Amino acid sequence: MANEQNEQSQDLSSEQTTQDHEQTQTEGVEQGAEISVEDLKAQIGKLEESLKLEKARTANAVYEAEKVKERAEREADTAKKFALEKFAKSLLDSVDNLERAIQAAGEEKTPLLEGVELTLKSLTTTLEKFDVVAVDTTNGFNAELHQAVGIDPNAKSGEIGNVLQKGYTLSGRLLRPAMVTVGQ
Structure with missing residues (x-):
């Protein structure tokens, strides 16, 4: 126990x-x-x-x-x-030359003049298709779009007297300014 x-x-x-x-x-x-x-x-x-x-x-x-x-x-x-900028700029010389040829021909309508006018029209239409447009010179001088190269005594102050060379824009961006004379 x-x-x-x-x-x-x-x-x-x-x-x-x-x-x-x-x-x-x-x-x-x-x-x-x-x-x-x-x-x-x-x-x-x-x-x-x-x-x-x-x-x-x-x-x-x-x-x-x-x-x-x-x-x-x-x-x-x-x-x-803007890839076409250089190409379009070089074509503007051809446009200028065709416009000068038309001015030099005077008033007489010849088949040669008609051919030059049609060529100019075709070239400007093609440029416009790719958004290359002439600068407006009718609304007065604009320093952003125009280059004043002289004074025109017959034009009013701030107005464009004579367009020496057209200006152009590519898609809204200035490609070449218009060379103009302006009033004082």
Whole structure:
């Protein structure tokens, strides 16, 4: 019987030790769990901030890419629009020569003069098709479109007296200014 009581008391003390050990582990786990939860919450906060930063960087990169794309498209459109600039400028000499030939022929209508006029008309039509247009000289002097090369005593102040050479624009941009005389 003493053996049984000894065994029972040993069993009780080992159970109590085991329970104490389990309770200590449980408390440690709970404290560890609380620390882990707090650590995890802090990590989540850091990751959320990092995610916000990366989203902002991505948005900026997408925005910049769109701007670069738009700029490239604008530059390509401009390049297409004004690719004919040198070619059109060189054709203007031919237009000037044909106009001088018509002026030199005078009033007499000859088949040669008609051919020159038709050639001039064909050339100016082709230039207009590609947006090469003569500068307006009827609405007075405009320093952005006209180049004053002399003074015309018969013209009113600010008015164009004589057009010495026509000016032209290509798609709204000045290709060659009109050389004119103006009144004082």
